[in-house]
Amino acid sequence: MTFLTLNDGVRIFYKDWGPKDAQPIVFHHGWPLSADDWDNQMLFFSQKGYRVIAHDRRGHGRSDQTDAGNEMDTYAADVAALAEALDLKNAVHVGHSTGGGEVIRYVARSTPGRVAKAVLIGAVPPIMLKTARHPDGLPMQVFDGFREALSQNRAQFFLDVPSGPFYGFNREGAAPSEGLIRNWWRQGMMGGAKAHYDCIAAFSETDFTEDLKAVSQPVLLMHGEDDQVVPIEASARKAIDLLQHGTLKTYRGLSHGMFATHPDVINADLLAFIKA
Numbered sequence: 001m002t003f004l005t006l007n008d009g010v011r012i013f014y015k016d017w018g019p020k021d022a023q024p025i026v027f028h029h030g031w032p033l034s035a036d037d038w039d040n041q042m043l044f045f046s047q048k049g050y051r052v053i054a055h056d057r058r059g060h061g062r063s064d065q066t067d068a069g070n071e072m073d074t075y076a077a078d079v080a081a082l083a084e085a086l087d088l089k090n091a092v093h094v095g096h097s098t099g100g101g102e103v104i105r106y107v108a109r110s111t112p113g114r115v116a117k118a119v120l121i122g123a124v125p126p127i128m129l130k131t132a133r134h135p136d137g138l139p140m141q142v143f144d145g146f147r148e149a150l151s152q153n154r155a156q157f158f159l160d161v162p163s164g165p166f167y168g169f170n171r172e173g174a175a176p177s178e179g180l181i182r183n184w185w186r187q188g189m190m191g192g193a194k195a196h197y198d199c200i201a202a203f204s205e206t207d208f209t210e211d212l213k214a215v216s217q218p219v220l221l222m223h224g225e226d227d228q229v230v231p232i233e234a235s236a237r238k239a240i241d242l243l244q245h246g247t248l249k250t251y252r253g254l255s256h257g258m259f260a261t262h263p264d265v266i267n268a269d270l271l272a273f274i275k276a
Contacts, residue, residue, distance in 0.1 A: 001062060004055075004085050008069065012078055013062035014055035016086065018046045023116070024091040025274065027054040028079070028099030030122075031203055032158070032196040033187040034061025037096070040263045041270070048271065055082055057102070059195020061187065070198035072206045076105040083114050092274050094119040096259065097230060098203040101125055104219075108211040119220045119270060122230050122256045125208035125239045133207075136234040143204045150197055158188040165228035168255030180260055212242035219246045220273045222266065224254035247273075 003011040015035055025045050027038040035054035042052040056063040058078055059070050079102060083091065093115060095103030100123020107118050130137035149157040162184035163169055169176040188196070221243075223236035232250065240248040249269060251258055259266040 004082055006078060006081055010058050010064045010066055012055050012058060016053050017042060018051040020051060022049055022051040024051045024053055024088045026091050026093045028095035028102050030097030030099050031199050032191050034190060036187055041267060044267045060191040065192030065195060067194045070195045071202045072101060072105050075102045079106040089113055090116045092117045095123060096121045097123060101203060101206060101208055104208050104211045108214040115217055117218045121222045121259055122224060122227050124203050124230055125212055127207045128204040143200055146200050147197060154193055158185045167257040167261055168226055209242060212239055216244050219243050221246060221248045224251045224258045226253050227256045229256035
């Protein structure tokens with residue numbers, strides 16, 4: 001396995017497939033998952049000739065189970081360190097959910113020439129939490145419930161989420177995929193409970209308003225209209241108004257995990273945006 005050791009000694013696992021001189025596409029996973037969540041997309045884009053990279057965020061997957069640094073500034077700094085170590089230039093960064101927040105914070109602070117475009121899929125920006133500035137967000141009780149469920153029985157919680165709202169398998173007429181559910185659970189249980197607990201605050205309470213405003217590169221927002229985890233009205237429909245060069249594409253009836261349930265649809269739209 002391939003690891004990058006960061007300045008604070010934390011080891012970050014990453015995958016790096018394809019020609020090293022090809023345009024890089026960097027994938028950023030959601031909470032509490034790992035780089036494996038992007039296997040379909042990495043296979044698809046590597047077969048199209050791109051260099052594809054995905055890392056396990058600190059505390060997640062095969063990376064070190066950190067008890068500190070589990071917040072967005074450090075996540076973005078870790079991405080910057082990976083981009084520098086691999087000398088990534090003209091890269092496209094694709095982030096899902098929490099990974100979308102990580103992407104927009106990194107891109108807003110990135111070295112010129114490192115980033116060509118960004119894609120946020122079912123992403124948390126501008127902010128998930130209900131505040132005076134963002135009254136359409138979710139109340140703190142929702143995230144306190146996440147913390148309680150994780151603390152009481154993380155293994156059961158990590159079955160309940162993919163079995164229900166994450167993939168929309170709780171909707172009438174849905175056909176649940178046992179493989180997707182088990183793979184979600186497998187990825188989640190690989191990571192550290194402390195990092196997962198801390199990351200709930202990171203993805204819910206971080207305000208990305210100024211990051212969105214600062215990004216000058218083209219950004220594609222992709223969001224399922226039936227996203228039960230990151231409701232579209234408080235996220236993508238707000239974020240689009242803050243971007244200098246943003247495009248919003250919504251998907252009727254699709255869930256938070258739509259790139260896993262409908263990869264053919266999402267991959268085609270990703271490819272079109274990257275090639276444009």
